Amino acid sequence: MKKHQHFYPDTRNYRPFLAEKPWFFVALIVATFIVALLIAGSFKQPFLCSITNAAREVGGYSATPTQLLAILHYATTRVVPQQSHAEISISFNVLRSLGPCNFLVFGLGHDSLMWTSLNPHGNTLFLEEDPKWVHSVLQRSPNLRAHVVKYPTRLSQADKLLSTYKQEQDCMPPNVRLKGNRNCKLALSELPDEVYNKEWDIIMIDAPRGYFAEAPGRMGAIYTAAVMSRARSRPGVTHVFLHDVDRKVEKTYAMEFLCKKYLVKAVGRLWHFEIPAVANRSGDTPSSSFC
Numbered sequence: 455m456k457k458h459q460h461f462y463p464d465t466r467n468y469r470p471f472l473a474e475k476p477w478f479f480v481a482l483i484v485a486t487f488i489v490a491l492l493i494a495g496s497f498k499q500p501f502l503c504s505i506t507n508a509a510r511e512v513g514g515y516s517a518t519p520t521q522l523l524a525i526l527h528y529a530t531t532r533v534v535p536q537q538s539h540a541e542i543s544i545s546f547n548v549l550r551s552l553g554p555c556n557f558l559v560f561g562l563g564h565d566s567l568m569w570t571s572l573n574p575h576g577n578t579l580f581l582e583e584d585p586k587w588v589h590s591v592l593q594r595s596p597n598l599r600a601h602v603v604k605y606p607t608r609l610s611q612a613d614k615l616l617s618t619y620k621q622e623q624d625c626m627p628p629n630v631r632l633k634g635n636r637n638c639k640l641a642l643s644e645l646p647d648e649v650y651n652k653e654w655d656i657i658m659i660d661a662p663r664g665y666f667a668e669a670p671g672r673m674g675a676i677y678t679a680a681v682m683s684r685a686r687s688r689p690g691v692t693h694v695f696l697h698d699v700d701r702k703v704e705k706t707y708a709m710e711f712l713c714k715k716y717l718v719k720a721v722g723r724l725w726h727f728e729i730p731a732v733a734n735r736s737g738d739t740p741s742s743s744f745c
């Protein structure tokens with residue numbers, strides 16, 4: 455008769471499975487963690503995006519919706535801003551060092567989305583003469599902030615205005631003002647209240663048009679920027695950028711109101727002025743003149 459064979463486990467060398475294969479335990483924990491992340495992520499955002507949330511804030515600088523729109527816009531358009539890379543870089547550096555700041559721009563153009571994007575979380579406001587152009591730009595970029603403004607001058611009047619403004623007391627320091635000042639033809643006296651009520655850290659003058667006799671010319675914009683800069687009560691200077699300084703009117707008005715001694719950079723057709731408030735000027739500046 456065949457003897458029954460009994461197989462009993464050999465308990466002499468028995469060790470718990472987990473103690474024998476610790477790597478399996480580690481792998482199990484890692485797998486559980488990944489599955490948990492995947493499930494949590496699928497309720498909110500795709501898995502990889504939720505991981506990169508932390509990375510977005512690197513350096514405390516996260517992209518705003520306007521900046522993302524600007525990347526999409528400039529990556530897909532053939533129409534680029536008129537200022538050159540070297541010219542844009544000057545205001546780019548100032549915006550980076552000051553931002554977020556109050557940035558007033560004369561003129562709405564192909565560069566507007568760029569300027570707003572370079573001042574994230576700041577206040578960037580555009581003043582534009584042409585209502586149709588405002589409508590057209592805002593349709594494409596509704597997150598820009600723009601006001602239509604009327605200019606009371608013509609380019610053809612530039613020489614006369616420059617030679618006669620000193621005879622009008624309301625044009626002259628120290629009591630010069632803008633809002634409602636209809637006696638001074640150079641003062642932009644009917645701008646929206648928001649423009650008068652804010653102190654602007656940077657003013658970019660790249661409009662209105664000044665290349666034909668009937669165009670408004672930039673005389674009022676230059677004069678107004680000078681008056682605003684003088685009146686600053688916050689610390690620091692006002693940065694004024696003026697484009698198209700290859701033209702006579704821009705050049706002569708800049709020398710008269712923005713002052714050669716405050717010109718800190720000239721690149722291409724762009725001049726950069728740093729204008730101190732009257733309260734911070736040294737004693738050598740006569741209180742009755744701009745420079």
Ligand SMILES: C[S@@+](CC[C@H](N)C(=O)[O-])C[C@H]1O[C@@H](n2cnc3c(N)ncnc32)[C@H](O)[C@@H]1O
Pocket residue numbers: 534535536537560561562563564565582583584587660661662663
């Ligand atoms: C001298 S341009 C400056 C343009 C701006 N720097 C840019 O890169 O687009 C200023 C003015 O030209 C006019 N302008 C510019 N582009 C225009 C367009 N495509 N259609 C109508 N007007 C335009 C607007 O009145 C604007 O205020």
